[in-house]
Amino acid sequence: MNSFSEDIFCYPVKMECPYCYHSGPIQIYPELSGWTGRKLILDGKIFVYRCRTCHRSFAVNYHLIYTDEAHGFFLENIPEEQTDTEPMERDGVFSFCRYTEEISRLQEKLLIFSHGRDDRVIEVLKIRVSQRTGKGPFHYSGSLKDGTIILQNSTAAFRTEVYVPSWEYETVLRLSKLDDLRAGKETWVDEAYGRALLARIRKKSGYPFIT
Numbered sequence: 001m002n003s004f005s006e007d008i009f010c011y012p013v014k015m016e017c018p019y020c021y022h023s024g025p026i027q028i029y030p031e032l033s034g035w036t037g038r039k040l041i042l043d044g045k046i047f048v049y050r051c052r053t054c055h056r057s058f059a060v061n062y063h064l065i066y067t068d069e070a071h072g073f074f075l076e077n078i079p080e081e082q083t084d085t086e087p088m089e090r091d092g093v094f095s096f097c098r099y100t101e102e103i104s105r106l107q108e109k110l111l112i113f114s115h116g117r118d119d120r121v122i123e124v125l126k127i128r129v130s131q132r133t134g135k136g137p138f139h140y141s142g143s144l145k146d147g148t149i150i151l152q153n154s155t156a157a158f159r160t161e162v163y164v165p166s167w168e169y170e171t172v173l174r175l176s177k178l179d180d181l182r183a184g185k186e187t188w189v190d191e192a193y194g195r196a197l198l199a200r201i202r203k204k205s206g207y208p209f210i211t
């Protein structure tokens with residue numbers, strides 16, 4: 001048991017360092033919830049393995065469920081290679097959920113929902129910014145007080161931040177005519193989802209903003 005809280009369940013597994021092939025233990029957190037879980041996920045330290053032999057670190061990716069009963073949603077990360085895992089079903093407590101294949105994607109979703117944003121709209125904005133700048137992929141990294149959205153290029157050698165004005169978010173939200181986030185049936189909201197939604201908006205609206 002770790003020092004964060006008595007009721008956070010975790011267990012050690014043996015990890016092999018991809019650089020020097022020595023192995024060591026890492027704590028795995030299969031289920032996190034509420035405020036404490038959110039803090040741990042967004043902080044991200046629990047998903048970094050530091051090798052005690054060569055001192056290099058790398059990100060780990062494993063099956064993890066985050067539940068937020070107060071806001072009625074859960075997030076489930078199922079790594080692609082884990083084909084035997086059955087995704088958790090929505091029930092009375094949870095009105096919506098998202099599945100991801102990478103912990104970093106789950107972290108992004110959690111940040112988006114913590115800021116009261118709609119991840120479906122964010123996916124569209126990410127694609128539009130990639131097209132405008134010729135860079136990408138982008139991920140959501142935060143919002144300013146005036147509603148401006150900050151997207152960050154995640155793979156470039158140096159970090160690129162793009163500021164998206166709140167009216168652009170509001171316009172996409174309005175034109176997309178989506179069901180309320182909590183009533184939506186979507187479970188996989190990724191780049192492919194964003195592309196499909198953007199195409200739908202362009203076809204229906206013909207609005208000059210959507211180029």
Ligand SMILES: [Zn+2]
Nearest residue numbers: 017020051054
């Ligand atoms: Zn190592």
